[in-house]
Amino acid sequence: MSTRTSKEIIQLLSDLEPRRPSSSDRFRAVLEIGKLCASSLGLREYQREVTKQIRKLIACEHAFLFRLDEDSGQMFRECPLNDGRKWQRYDYKINPKNYIGECVHSQNATEVSVSPTDLRFRKLDDTLQSLVTKDAWLLPLINKGEVIGVLMVANSNESGFTPDDLEILELCSGQLAIALNSYNLVEQISKQFHQTVLAMADAIGKKDTYTGGHTKRVAHFAEMIAKEMDLAFEDMRDLRLAAVLHDVGKIGIEDAILKKKAPLTDEEFVVMRNHPAIGYAILGHIKSLSNVIDGMRYHHERPDGKGYPYGLKGEDIPIIASIISVADTFDAMISTRPYRKGLSPMVAWQEILDYSGTQFDCRVVEAFDRWFKKSKMYRNQDFGQKRKAS
Known part of the structure; x- marks a missing residue:
């Protein structure tokens, strides 16, 4: 994935059709996503904010972030319930016969056929199937050659996602992969620390x-x-x-x-x-x-x-x-x-x-x-x- 300068991003945005968000609005959204990568937000707060910025960026109804569970080898997504104090988790097997697996194995942007007769579409959870009603794309989040997550966008507010939309999303997916990898490292350190602390508690039990x-x-x-x-x-x-x-x-x-x-x-x-x-x-x-x-x-x-x-x-x-x-x-x-x-x-x-x-x-x-x-x-x-x- 190529790295572009701010000037190149502005030029790309300025070439977009006028019916979409203005180039300045889009550039601000891209910058905001970059700022979020360096913020001190917790992972769930980051997920909520970054998907909001992506919806603004390409004018779509939904954006979802999937993460790799290294223990199970599956992808999963979390969504807040009610007031956001609790979250629901959905797991997905990484299988070439479903869209998530196709995106992971190909390491390329994958278009989703929004059709109840498509077996790959039906392997998405019921909530996603009810929300994704028009068009959708999956983009891999790649770190050091490995897919550590997937970004999904759905239901363009216009006539469909354009090549420009996808190119901008690919730019953002690089930032998302960096941020997601950082959160994963923090999580690993936290788990190791907790294991150490629990070992101390176990020592009490043996005493x-x-x-x-x-x-x-x-x-x-x-x-x-x-x-x-x-x-x-x-x-x-x-x-x-x-x-x-x-x-x-x-x-x-x-x-x-x-x-x-x-x-x-x-x-x-x-x-x-x-x-x-x-x-x-x-x-x-x-x-x-x-x-x-x-x-x-x-x-x-x-x-x-x-x-x-x-x-x-x-x-x-x-x-x-x-x-x-x-x-x-x-x-x-x-x-x-x-x-x-x-x-x-x-x-x-x-x-x-x-x-x-x-x-x-x-x-x-x-x-x-x-x-x-x-x-x-x-x-x-x-x-x-x-x-x-x-």
């Missing part, structure tokens, strides 16, 4: 068998509660990691206390209560994990200010920490320890409800209640009334 199993259960309970709260994608991602790491500070607690098979003394409990602060001392310098670390650091705080180790109250406690607090306490109550038998899930559920607004965030308790009543642990519909009457 204390209870803590290891407890961590996995808390992560599960926290995710179930968060789903009931319709937590945004980014917050859900941070919550999962924070829940796994919530007890990482216990790595700094001596074994005599951590593995004690009897209730802790007051002095020992003071030491144990410091594990969130120890966790912060270990991971607090990692700025990219600020939300995760807040969830870990404040999961023993309470709305009434009687929590530890910082005594935060009310809205000062991050929602992620409040979710982990409920999940952590619930699992602690139902788990059997050497010095006591665990409570039944029904009793633990009622305890959580009883301390809503004091020990636990009301919003989180409401979500926990909704989830618990859907779970297999919920048995007796009249349990709460009988317990209060006794």
